[in-house]
Amino acid sequence: MYPRRVTESAVSLVLPDWAWKRPEVRQALRERDVATLLRAAQQYSGASQGRIAAATGLLQGRVSEIIHRTRTVTTLELFDRIAHGLGMPDDARMLLGLAPCHPAGLDHLGASGRAEILAVYPSQSSAMTDMRTLASNAREIDVLAVRALGIVGLNDSLLRASVQRGTPMVRALLLDPDSEAARRRAAEIGEEFQSFASGIRLSIARLRELNEQTGRVRCYLYTMLPTWRVISLDDKMFVSAFGETHEGHTSPMYRLTSSPHGALHRGFRRFAEELRKTARQVVGGDGGG
Numbered sequence: 001m002y003p004r005r006v007t008e009s010a011v012s013l014v015l016p017d018w019a020w021k022r023p024e025v026r027q028a029l030r031e032r033d034v035a036t037l038l039r040a041a042q043q044y045s046g047a048s049q050g051r052i053a054a055a056t057g058l059l060q061g062r063v064s065e066i067i068h069r070t071r072t073v074t075t076l077e078l079f080d081r082i083a084h085g086l087g088m089p090d091d092a093r094m095l096l097g098l099a100p101c102h103p104a105g106l107d108h109l110g111a112s113g114r115a116e117i118l119a120v121y122p123s124q125s126s127a128m129t130d131m132r133t134l135a136s137n138a139r140e141i142d143v144l145a146v147r148a149l150g151i152v153g154l155n156d157s158l159l160r161a162s163v164q165r166g167t168p169m170v171r172a173l174l175l176d177p178d179s180e181a182a183r184r185r186a187a188e189i190g191e192e193f194q195s196f197a198s199g200i201r202l203s204i205a206r207l208r209e210l211n212e213q214t215g216r217v218r219c220y221l222y223t224m225l226p227t228w229r230v231i232s233l234d235d236k237m238f239v240s241a242f243g244e245t246h247e248g249h250t251s252p253m254y255r256l257t258s259s260p261h262g263a264l265h266r267g268f269r270r271f272a273e274e275l276r277k278t279a280r281q282v283v284g285g286d287g288g289g
Helices: 017-021 023-031 034-045 049-056 060-067 076-085 090-095 124-135 149-153 160-164 180-188 193-214 264-278
Strands: 117-121 140-144 169-175 217-222 228-233 236-241 253-257 280-283
Touching (some): 023 090, 049 076, 124 160, 124 228, 124 236, 124 253, 140 264, 149 193, 180 193, 193 280, 217 264
Antiparallel strands (some): 140 228
């Protein structure tokens, strides 16, 4: 439990811009190493633990415990509070897995113009409850993934219960298991290629079964190296990235919604639609199943 302490001096610290670009600070942001970030704040701003406590709304004892690694930070709310207290710039916030305060190109807009980013989650598991709630009433579900076993391919996967009800139209874009991109992806995550490809084929087979039950499932195969993982539930979109050493479900996930001024939701929607146009359909329509 982190009690909130509000004082008149509870204003953000000011670190020089170059401090946020130092390699050890960038690494700490990627690893969510708050102890290193607080020590950097002391070093580069000259702030005491008491000053950091005032800026972040924590008790000084809690700051000391975090710095000495006897207490860890795990909640998104506290990550965001610390980021605000340290005056963290947007590129640093995004490395930490938080939404930018002023997305590029939107600085002149008010809160309604920046409302495209609704939430940031440390990983897919943190977003699971929200996603299942939205999926239960969705009319359309679109998935851009690699295997999608954890999304719709297995009996206990994230969205399978909603798909089995047969109400939503489901379109899944999966990586072609016979493509060179599949071999590259398997090598990136250190998985034997045949096992990796078999997982994709299993997901295709399970989607085919669902289509036989509901008639409302489509599956397409793309051949580019996967970069984005996108799950759309009507106009709500959950986006994460595939890294060289991690899967999409383990990376930070952004929840987006359509906005008159937003480019992210519109861009990801168009990217998925254009990729589907060039993909090979293997379930539903002329794709069988």
